[in-house]
Amino acid sequence: MDTESESLLRRAIAGDEVAWRALVREYAPLVWAVARRHGLCRADAADASQNTWIAVARRLPTLRRADRLAGWIATTARHESLKVRAERGREIPAERFDVPEPVDGPESIVLRSARDRALWRAFASLPERCQALLGLLAQAPELTYPQVGRALGMKVNSVGQTRGRCLSLLRRRLAMLDIREESAG
Incomplete structure (x- = not known):
């Protein structure tokens, strides 16, 4: 992690809202990709993403190695995606009923x-x-x-x-x- 990113992380840990928003903007595509890779529909991926950022915000001060931030966020997103998928396992998404008839x-x-x-x-x-x-x-x-x-x-x-x-x-x-x-x- 470069010194600018590390400084951003330290400022976010200290409560700097601008730094926090910059971190979220930087890593939001990663969190979304992890959630979608776990087969979540858009709504569930949004829930998993939101849960990920809540978990990251709570545990950010415990991060010991700033160079592992991306992997830590990806792991957190994976855990939150699996939780959402388990919660939704018995539900049938409405999207499945809206599938158009195949034209082939x-x-x-x-x-x-x-x-x-x-x-x-x-x-x-x-x-x-x-x-x-x-x-x-x-x-x-x-x-x-x-x-x-x-x-x-x-x-x-x-x-x-x-x-x-x-x-x-x-x-x-x-x-x-x-x-x-x-x-x-």
């Missing part, structure tokens, strides 16, 4: 379904680091490489290279399953 015919739906299953099998076979990186980038494409690096504990200059290696590995796994890129879109 049955053949294309079956083929897409088979392709999707193969894609998820290939994704699940990737190393955990690749799953985390590609999953985060897919769920929150608006995140910058510095934000992704902080969230995953990676050096910023290695995010792009690691992304490329992970995508290449995913392509090779898909090729073994005979899934081609042109059929993926």
Whole structure:
């Protein structure tokens, strides 16, 4: 964490509201991405995000290492997302009832379904680091490489290279399953 970010953190801990808002603005996309990555609908992701910021505000003074702020916030968001998901586990979101009828015919739906299953099998076979990186980038494409690096504990200059290696590995796994890129879109 650079000295400016560390100063911002220290000021937020001391009760500086401007510094707190700056921290929230910096890490809000990360919190949202973590919540959505846990399969939460928008309303539940908003609840998990709000709960995350409440938990962070309460425990911010206990943070011992400022350089671990992004990982700490991401972990807190994960815990809060899991809590919301568990609470909502028995509810059926109304969004599921508002799904429009598919416009494709049955053949294309079956083929897409088979392709999707193969894609998820290939994704699940990737190393955990690749799953985390590609999953985060897919769920929150608006995140910058510095934000992704902080969230995953990676050096910023290695995010792009690691992304490329992970995508290449995913392509090779898909090729073994005979899934081609042109059929993926």
